[in-house]
Amino acid sequence: MPELSQSSFQIGHLTIKPVLALAPLHEITDKAFRAFIREIGGVSLTVSEMVSSEALIRKAHKAERMLTGDGGHPFAVQIAGSRPEAMADAAIIAEQSGADIVDINMGCPASNVTSCFAGSALLRDIKLAESCVKAVVKAVSTPVTVKMRIAWDDSQKERSDYIDFLKMFENNGIAAVTIHPRTRTQQYTGRADWAFIARAVELGMKYPVIGNGDVITPEDAEKMILETGCNGVMIGRGVLYNPFLFKQIMDKSFCVSHNKRIGITIRFFEMLMKLYDERETLHKIKKFSGHFTKGIPGASGLRQKLNALHDPVDILGELKALQAMLNENKGN
Ligand SMILES: Cc1cc2nc3c(=O)[nH]c(=O)nc-3n(C[C@H](O)[C@H](O)[C@H](O)COP(=O)(O)O)c2cc1C
Numbered sequence: 220m221p222e223l224s225q226s227s228f229q230i231g232h233l234t235i236k237p238v239l240a241l242a243p244l245h246e247i248t249d250k251a252f253r254a255f256i257r258e259i260g261g262v263s264l265t266v267s268e269m270v271s272s273e274a275l276i277r278k279a280h281k282a283e284r285m286l287t288g289d290g291g292h293p294f295a296v297q298i299a300g301s302r303p304e305a306m307a308d309a310a311i312i313a314e315q316s317g318a319d320i321v322d323i324n325m326g327c328p329a330s331n332v333t334s335c336f337a338g339s340a341l342l343r344d345i346k347l348a349e350s351c352v353k354a355v356v357k358a359v360s361t362p363v364t365v366k367m368r369i370a371w372d373d374s375q376k377e378r379s380d381y382i383d384f385l386k387m388f389e390n391n392g393i394a395a396v397t398i399h400p401r402t403r404t405q406q407y408t409g410r411a412d413w414a415f416i417a418r419a420v421e422l423g424m425k426y427p428v429i430g431n432g433d434v435i436t437p438e439d440a441e442k443m444i445l446e447t448g449c450n451g452v453m454i455g456r457g458v459l460y461n462p463f464l465f466k467q468i469m470d471k472s473f474c475v476s477h478n479k480r481i482g483i484t485i486r487f488f489e490m491l492m493k494l495y496d497e498r499e500t501l502h503k504i505k506k507f508s509g510h511f512t513k514g515i516p517g518a519s520g521l522r523q524k525l526n527a528l529h530d531p532v533d534i535l536g537e538l539k540a541l542q543a544m545l546n547e548n549k550g551n
Contacts, residue, residue: 231362242455261465272300272309362394
């Protein structure tokens with residue numbers, strides 16, 4: 220196997236090097252988070268949060284905001300929907316907003332999405348899924364990719380219906396497929412069954428296969444490539460728990476001091492403050508502070524303190540005081 224840090228693959232005309240992608244995470248991978256992860260380094264492809272195609276075409280502000288790039292490339296916008304015409308219009312809006320790739324969501328398990336036949340519900344209706352794929356591929360000149368689960372439920376998994384989908388994608392010009400090998404019924408429980416990624420690779424489709432699911436450490440990323448032969452690795456929660464993960468995959472000797480961790484958290488929170496109003500900033504800061512302060516001396520006390528604060532400026536003040544203390548003690 221070539222060194223992971225030296226490998227690359229193509230999505231259409233775009234070179235993905237390193238072969239690492241940040242997974243779309245609804246309400247997490249916004250512009251600020253993606254820019255923050257890019258700044259740390261090691262990632263090539265980033266993907267927007269899932270954007271509803273219906274919301275995009277009625278110009279909903281929140282949906283339009285999700286299209287914002289993070290300053291780096293390649294950047295994919297992921298659209299969800301089940302009405303081919305709406306998907307096509309949404310894809311055009313995404314392309315015009317600067318997306319390098321349009322990704323179709325065939326994995327979301329949330330019932331408000333699947334009740335509209337979108338997300339993982341498309342896996343139950345290959346004809347409808349094909350109409351959506353055809354409409355989007357025809358509408359844009361960017362490469363179109365798909366991110367999918369392997370089945371709706373166990374019986375569909377046992378029948379390996381996903382193979383029919385993989386062939387349908389090839390026949391309709393899909394430029395890459397990301398496989399999250401869980402069923403919709405599983406939601407996020409159990410293990411991601413990487414054998415389903417390996418089977419997809421063995422089919423030898425024209426497009427690259429990106430593996431996804433349960434990559435938490437640099438060793439997991441290497442193991443996924445070795446065990447499945449996938450072209451790339453997409454990581455979601457692992458990066459939320461450890462924003463330095465991509466960097467560590469690329470550079471095994473990379474170490475993060477507590478000071479650095481606090482410093483980068485402060486920078487990220489400052490980015491959030493620039494982007495959002497006070498209420499939304501606070502909501503986001505509280506979501507991230509638990510993860511980002513893990514392992515820091517006195518972290519649980521710090522988290523309690525931060526949780527009691529209701530002004531982002533006070534939270535930043537608390538983190539800066541901790542940073543100054545760590546600097547004084549040279550603690551890292
Ligand atoms: C909070 C959360 C939000 C997610 N939002 C999306 C989304 O918007 N689009 C999507 O395709 N997948 C979404 N996913 C699924 C992830 O992209 C990914 O497939 C899944 O978490 C498995 O990868 P991981 O183990 O690296 O996290 C989400 C997952 C979580 C936990």
